[in-house]
Amino acid sequence: MNKYLLKINNLSIDFGGIRALNRLSFDIRQAEIAALIGPNGAGKTTLFNCLTGIYAFSEGDILLFPPESEKGISLKGMKPNQITEKGLARTFQNIRLFSRMTVLENVMIGRHCRTRAYILGALFRNAATRKEERETVDKSYALLEKMGLAEYVNEPAGNLPYGAQRRLEIARALATDPFLLLLDEPAAGMNPQETSDIIDLIREIASDGLSILLIEHDMKLVMSLSDRIFVIDYGRKIAEGDPAEIRSNPAVIKAYLGA
Amino acid sequence: MTISSVFREIIRSSLISLWFVFLTFPLMVIKVNPIERVVHWRWGNMLYVAVTSFVLSLFFREVVRRRKLRETRPEEENRAGIALSIRRIFDEPGKRNMLTGIVFCFSLVFPFVFSSYQTTIMTTALMYVVLGLGLNIVVGMAGLLDLGYVAFYAVGAYTYALLNHHFHLGFWTVLPIGGLVAALFGFLLGFPVLRLRGDYLAIVTLGFGEIIRLILENWGKFSQGPSGIANISRPGFFGIHLSLDSAIVYMYYLMIVFVLATIFIVSRLQNSRLGRAWIALREDETACQVMGIDKRKTKLTAFALGAFWAGIIGVVFASKTTFINPASFTFLESAIILSIVVLGGMGSIIGVIMGAFILILMPEYLRPLSQYRMFAFGLILVLMMVFRPQGLIANVRSAYHFEKTKRTFHA
Amino acid sequence: MNYFIELFFSGLTRGAIYALIALGYTMVYGIIGLINFAHGEIYMIGAFTSFVVASVLSIYGFPLIAIVIMTGFAAAVWAGAYGYTIEKLAYKPLRHAPRLSPLISAIGMSILLQNYVLLAQTSDFLPFPKLIPDFPFMERYADVLGSSDLVILLTTTAVMILLTFLIKYTRIGKAMRATAQDTTMAMLVGINVNRIISITFVIGSALAAIGGLLIASHIGQINFYIGFIAGIKAFTAAVLGGIGSIPGAVLGSLVLGLTESFATGYVSSDYEDVFAFSLLVLILIFKPSGLLGKAVIKKV
Incomplete structure (x- = not known):
């Protein structure tokens, strides 16, 4: 078994008396693509929001295991930017780009937590700052090329076609040098051709050794990509296993068909 | 039709x-x-x-x-009229350099061509350019609507007035102190309020601005109340005593230097790691945090830097008029500076400079219309929001150029 | 003890006036999420319209009771018309703009209206005609509660009852509540959202105008700048009670009125406005959802 990257223990969160996540537990291991599926309103995005520090969870714990550390770090009380710095990055279900910044700058924002220059660096542009800035630009451009976005470099992000915006979000997340990437419905609103492109893209990203946890409704994508699948409903985990196991799991069928 | x-x-x-x-x-x-x-x-x-x-x-x-x-x-879309032709001038390096040269030469000879009254007015306009650029960091780049900007201006002015009055400290000594004290106030205010949502932040800063003014008005022992502080020293010039006329000219050149320095600093900030973080923060706070940007630190920096500029100009203002009282620091002053930023184009340096000249010089030269000044400012805020929210000159992010094989870039 | 009671009633009167203005803030905020910065100016315009109408009528020799009724009516109608127009010109085109745009537009509108009144009328203080006589039966209590305080308290109470009735039981009130809860959904079930927003502005403005009329005849003078401070204070009250909540606005106003009255009475009157502003800053920092408001969960 590979090393743990993420361990979720008995995670619960309440919104005004409604339990959105209920004693949820699972883990992600190194070099795997895991998928989180479940009916609408099951709590998938809420879980992502807990993982990335947007919501403060009420009970349980989330442990993150960056490559260099053996003992996990608890994400309890951590701010989103601290979590990103530890190596967890995400995209959003409803695309949230910095629409009036250029495509390149969007990716450069992702480099923010890996660079240091501040006021004095900006004013004096000393050798260290120039070097850092050059690296930021180069790495960002390389990511754009990888994602097939090089043609848009100086375009405002808001002007991009929908599919390109989705890819730009992934590029921006990758720029933060994560070891675990969370994708929130990467294929939402895409046609079959685009979906199959995004499947290839995710495979390519994963082939660099990055682990991925994704939320998706498109079963073709989920079944063809995932090593493991977690099914949640009403904030609880109802099943876990590889695609074949999930397909034949009675609880999953029941949740999806509502029988 | x-x-x-x-x-x-x-x-x-x-x-x-x-x-x-x-x-x-x-x-x-x-x-x-x-x-x-x-x-x-x-x-x-x-x-x-x-x-x-x-x-x-x-x-x-x-x-x-x-x-x-x-x-x-x-x-x-939006390729309309004047704004575009201005933009085009700034896009072409040849024309841009020529225009910059003309403006620069004009500004150098200005005090010798025009009367000292004109020079004083121009100095005031230049002060507003700097104030506008300072507020532009906060409102235009970081997207934090600060309606109490005048408070930091007041802090700078009173810092100089009081230190000069009690301890006879000179302009050049107090200049950085005024800026730093204002920045400290910005920091202290920013610390608790910057987690507030945009519109609440606006109202809290407004309240803060009014509190500062009311304290200055009522705490007579400290600030000499509504009657203000008089006989503040003008800036020293290597120990030489200047006549009133040459003091005005000196002040003018001082402001030219300040404006140039501010433009330099702001444009460097705009294309830096920090500047990008500000703009990203303005565009989408949550996404910004999730991308690893420390929201509070980044906002505080913007707030304190903006306040620093206001403080500096506050010191300049006190030394220019040699008399200050709380009446110079009302909410309307904040509103004027905000109008400059909004009219010019939030985030755009050239836009803010033009905004300051239009809004400060126009009422001076159209004296008969000067009673309509504030009315016009209000109207400008509404019209700009409704018809041209990006301002006279929209801010365009700088482009990077890449070649397929060997990548080079320049900002 | 008498001093205490006097302060108590004067605080209550203040609070009642704040409530009339705060309701406009809170109703508009509840429906379109905008801090209508120009609302204080509507109150000021209400006071000026009252001044003009009441003075003209009294110069032409109308009886007091007719003057009071016609002035109240005119103030409410014109302030409502201003509210309606402002919404159409300055806010409606910005319905889908970034959040700060309508706020900047509102600030512009506020400056514009102030200077409009300054240019159209005067920058001086104007003496406001005395519309509320000293009732003989109030003489016994005159040192703790004046006649105009009584009228203000009674009018405000009556207006509150009417408003509650309107919002709870009428079709328009139901449509308003629906729009406040979910604009899109309200539109889908066939509510004309634009009309509801207009109505909200008109009602809010009319209430502010009544407040303007009452306070002007209570204090006895007005000028173009009264809207700014009153507006900020009423906004403070609305936030204190929990912006968006109608009972909250009333509660917040009473708390603010009493706080101010006791603070100026027992501590110092120099810092009257500082108390209000400090209170505003403190609530926004420590409890932005106010006394009766609900915390919002941000959706990602």
Whole structure:
């Protein structure tokens, strides 16, 4: 078994008396693509929001295991930017780009937590700052090329076609040098051709050794990509296993068909 | 446009005009002298309102109609008129350098060509350029609507006035102190309030600005109250005593230097890691945090830097007028600086400079119209938001150029 | 003890006036999420319209009761018309703009209206005619509660009852509540949202105008700048009670009125406005959802 990257223990969160996540537990291991599926309103995005520090969870714990550390770090009380710095990055279900910044700058924002220059660096542009800035630009451009976005470099992000915006979000997340990437419905609103492109893209990203946890409704994508699948409903985990196991799991069928 | 649609437009505008006649009737037409108990019926004003609102209505309805037409043809979007031609000048390096050269030479000879009265006015305009650029960091780049900006200006001015009055400290000594004290105030205020949502932040900063002014007004022992502090020293010039006229010229050149320094600093900030973080914060706070940006630290830096500039100009203001009192630091002052930023174009340096010149010089040179000054500022804020929210000159992010094999970049 | 009671009633009167203005803020915020910065100016315009109408009528020798009724009516109608127009011109085109745009537009509108009144009328203080006589039966209590305080308290109470009725039981009130809860959904079930927004502005403005009329005849003078401070204070009250909540606005106003009255009475009157501003800053920092408001969960 590979090393743990993420361990979720008995995670619960309440919104005004409604339990959105209920004693949820699972883990992600190194070099795997895991998928989180479940009916609408099951709590998938809420879980992502807990993982990335947007919501403060009420009970349980989330442990993150960056490559260099053996003992996990608890994400309890951590701010989103601290979590990103530890190596967890995400995209959003409803695309949230910095629409009036250029495509390149969007990716450069992702480099923010890996660079240091501040006021004095900006004013004096000393050798260290120039070097850092050059690296930021180069790495960002390389990511754009990888994602097939090089043609848009100086375009405002808001002007991009929908599919390109989705890819730009992934590029921006990758720029933060994560070891675990969370994708929130990467294929939402895409046609079959685009979906199959995004499947290839995710495979390519994963082939660099990055682990991925994704939320998706498109079963073709989920079944063809995932090593493991977690099914949640009403904030609880109802099943876990590889695609074949999930397909034949009675609880999953029941949740999806509502029988 | 067909005849019938022209006719329809005229009918609509007449109705709108009638509505405005009704609306303004009690305040525009009637004027009561309560002491002598006489009523003046100013019917002329009614005609005036009717005609003006009719014409404006026709005009604005046409603007809206054209704009809708343009939206249906996306290719030719927003390439309208003056703004674009100005933009084009700044895009071409040759023309840009020539224009910069002309402006620079003009600004150098200005005090020798024009009277010291003109020079004083120009110095004031330059102060507002710097204030505008400072507020532009906070509002334009970081997207934090600061309605209490004048408070930091007041802090700078009073820092100099008090240190000069009590300890006879000179302008150059206090200049950095004034800036730093203002930045400290910005930091102290920013610390608790920056987690507030945008509109709440605006109101809290407004409240803070008023608190500072009211304290200055009422805490007589500290600030000498409404009567203010007089006989503040002008800036020293290597220990030489300057006549009033040469002091004015000196002040002018000082401001030119400050403006150049501010432009340099702000443009460097704009294309830096920090500047990008500010803009990203303005665009989408949550996404920004999730991308690893420390929201509080980044906002605080913007807030404190903006305050620093206001503090510096506060010191300059106190030394220029040699007298300050709390009446110079009302909310309207914040509103004027905000109008400069909004008119010019939030985030755009050239835009803010133009905004400052238009809003400060215009009322000075159109003296008969100066009573309409604040009215016009209010109108500008509304019109700009409705018709051109990006300002006269929209901020365009700098482009990077790449070659396929060997990558080079310049910002 | 008498001093205490006097302060108590004067605080209550203040609070009642704040409530009339705060309701406009809270109703508009509840429906379109905008801090209508120009609302204080509507109150000021209400006071000026009252001044003009009442003075003209009294110069032409109308009886007091007719003056009071017609002035109240005129102030409410014109302020409502101003509210309606402002919404159409300055806020409606910005319905889908970034959040700060309508706020900047509102600030512009506020400056514009102030200077409009300054230019159209005067920058001086104007003496406001006394519309509320000293009732003989109030003489016994005159040192703790004046006649105009009584009228203000009674009028405000009556207006509150009417408003509650309107919002709870009428079709318009139901449509308003629906729009406040979910604009899109309200539109889908056939509510004309634009009309509801207009109505909200008109009602809010009319209430502010009544407040303007009452306070002007209570204090006895007005000028073009009264809207700014009153507006900020009423906004403070609305936030204190929990912006968006109608009972909250009333509660917040009473708390603010009493706080101010006791603070100026027992501590110092120099810092009257500082108390209000400090209170505003403190609530926004420590409990932005106010006394009766609900915390919002941000959606991602």
